[in-house]
Amino acid sequence: MKLLEELCRTVGISGFEGDVARIMQREFRKSCDFVELDKFGNIIARKGKGKMKIMLAAHLDEVGLMVKYISKDGFVSFVKIGGIDDRSLLGQRVVVKSRKGDVPGIIGSKPPHLQKEEERKQVIKHEDLFIDIGASDEKDAKKRIEIGDPITFESNFNGFGNDLYYGKAIDNRLGCYILARVMEKIPADINATVYAVGTAQEEVGLKGARVSAFKINPDYAFAIDTTIAGGTPGIKETESNLKVGNGPAITITEASGRGVVTHPELRKLLIETAKKNKIPYQIDVLEGGMTDGAIVYITREGIPTGVVSIPCRYIHSPSGVFSMKDVEDAIKLLTMTLTGFRV
Numbered sequence: 001m002k003l004l005e006e007l008c009r010t011v012g013i014s015g016f017e018g019d020v021a022r023i024m025q026r027e028f029r030k031s032c033d034f035v036e037l038d039k040f041g042n043i044i045a046r047k048g049k050g051k052m053k054i055m056l057a058a059h060l061d062e063v064g065l066m067v068k069y070i071s072k073d074g075f076v077s078f079v080k081i082g083g084i085d086d087r088s089l090l091g092q093r094v095v096v097k098s099r100k101g102d103v104p105g106i107i108g109s110k111p112p113h114l115q116k117e118e119e120r121k122q123v124i125k126h127e128d129l130f131i132d133i134g135a136s137d138e139k140d141a142k143k144r145i146e147i148g149d150p151i152t153f154e155s156n157f158n159g160f161g162n163d164l165y166y167g168k169a170i171d172n173r174l175g176c177y178i179l180a181r182v183m184e185k186i187p188a189d190i191n192a193t194v195y196a197v198g199t200a201q202e203e204v205g206l207k208g209a210r211v212s213a214f215k216i217n218p219d220y221a222f223a224i225d226t227t228i229a230g231g232t233p234g235i236k237e238t239e240s241n242l243k244v245g246n247g248p249a250i251t252i253t254e255a256s257g258r259g260v261v262t263h264p265e266l267r268k269l270l271i272e273t274a275k276k277n278k279i280p281y282q283i284d285v286l287e288g289g290m291t292d293g294a295i296v297y298i299t300r301e302g303i304p305t306g307v308v309s310i311p312c313r314y315i316h317s318p319s320g321v322f323s324m325k326d327v328e329d330a331i332k333l334l335t336m337t338l339t340g341f342r343v
């Protein structure tokens with residue numbers, strides 16, 4: 001739990017995953033035979049001496065923003081890194097990760113008092129928003145930050161008291177946490193070589209998974225990520241019937257078939273392992289969105305791949321909600337699946 005909170009509170013937007021990678025490196029060193037940080041920013045660990053190679057991928061990065069322009073008055077314009085709903089940005093507290101340290105900021109906007117009737121009806125776009133870092137002018141702002149600095153939502157992590165928690169960057173620090181725990185739990189004499197990869201730049205095109213899968217060339221792979229839970233007002237059962245707390249999700253396909261199509265043998269193995277060990281699970285057929293699995297499975301000549309994910313509410317927003325029980329069950333499911341790997 002302490003590790004999960006540390007991971008969620010750490011900042012690492014796509015391309016700036018260094019701090020998250022270092023935490024994973026520290027954890028892998030305790031449990032794995034070999035750990036390396038590759039040229040791309042992926043952290044790769046290895047455990048076991050078996051002939052069969054199995055790759056586990058969990059992306060390190062989170063969605064965020066980046067400084068694009070600083071105005072004469074010292075206000076900051078930004079671009080989005082990854083998929084963020086513009087409507088979730090308004091009024092948020094953010095942190096600019098500058099070379100000089102963390103600079104707090106507020107995403108400002110025009111107060112309702114000054115908005116005209118038509119303005120109030122319009123959805124505000126991110127290009128019309130700005131960040132206030134309390135600078136007196138451009139020169140003052142540039143003493144603290146520079147163009148190209150990454151920005152994230154302010155750190156937060158807390159419990160609701162009934163296995164439900166919320167936090168920043170749960171997509172995909174939950175996956176990172178699960179990956180670290182699974183590597184700890186699988187036996188050293190496992191009949192395979194398991195490669196754990198904390199992948200870089202997933203949110204901007206599944207890039208780290210692409211290069212690391214090519215390098216490792218595994219026989220099988222699993223991606224570990226988060227997925228979209230329903231069960232909240234405004235989401236129809238037909239859109240998502242996954243519920244937070246009902247177990248980890250086993251993906252059949254993502255993005256209506258454009259993402260991973262889980263290999264039938266791995267799908268069978270995951271479901272049978274869950275049933276045999278009485279681990280609750282849910283089946284995910286995802287209409288939009290994909291994971292590292294989508295790129296790993298079309299690497300080289302094709303790599304049979306499965307995806308295990310944690311259903312979350314308010315994904316890609318400043319705070320997502322998840323069940324710790326689902327996380328523990330995902331660790332169990334993956335550990336059992338790898339230990340008894342047979343296809």
Ligand SMILES: [Zn+2]
Nearest residue numbers: 171172225226
């Ligand atoms: Zn993700």
